[in-house]
Amino acid sequence: MEETEHRRIFDTWMSQHRGLLFKVVRAYAFNVEDRNDLFQEIVTQVWKSIPLFRAESHVTTWLYRVALNSSLAWTRKERKHWGRTQAFDGTERALSEPTREANPRLDWLHEEIAQMDHIDRSLTLLLLDGFSYRDMAETLGISESNIGVKLNRLKARLINKSKETNHHGS
Numbered sequence: 001m002e003e004t005e006h007r008r009i010f011d012t013w014m015s016q017h018r019g020l021l022f023k024v025v026r027a028y029a030f031n032v033e034d035r036n037d038l039f040q041e042i043v044t045q046v047w048k049s050i051p052l053f054r055a056e057s058h059v060t061t062w063l064y065r066v067a068l069n070s071s072l073a074w075t076r077k078e079r080k081h082w083g084r085t086q087a088f089d090g091t092e093r094a095l096s097e098p099t100r101e102a103n104p105r106l107d108w109l110h111e112e113i114a115q116m117d118h119i120d121r122s123l124t125l126l127l128l129d130g131f132s133y134r135d136m137a138e139t140l141g142i143s144e145s146n147i148g149v150k151l152n153r154l155k156a157r158l159i160n161k162s163k164e165t166n167h168h169g170s
Helices: 002-030 034-052 058-080 104-114 116-129 133-140 145-168
Strands: none
Touching: 002 034, 002 058, 002 104, 002 116, 034 058, 058 116, 058 145, 104 116, 104 145, 116 133, 116 145, 133 145
């Protein structure tokens, strides 16, 4: 693949799917520095993997797979260093995500997603982005029927937690 074609594909994918990558980053990294590090890792892996894309799946499915695999590898690597690093003073504000209107329900959902194991976390992100069971199965390497079972259990668990939170919060 020529360098110009590689760059064109990369630029197109980044402009069209940057939000998808940020969703994955937010589910796996919990402070600004880690989010920036993980995003950089994912973008690097996307760049390296472009020549391997064979268009046998949708670009979004493939990007999710790259992002999820990169996030899992990053998490394993970073876990060794947790507790040994400190944030620089003043970087939180400079490197923060663009401001958005406060949404306690959305914040609660992101907190719940962050506490899930990697398969449930990945499934929830894929569901929220409207992926089909087939695309989810392809991305995660599990059967479509298993996807359905896991999603039904996840939905029930989140509904119950939501009821508990609302009940205790009133």
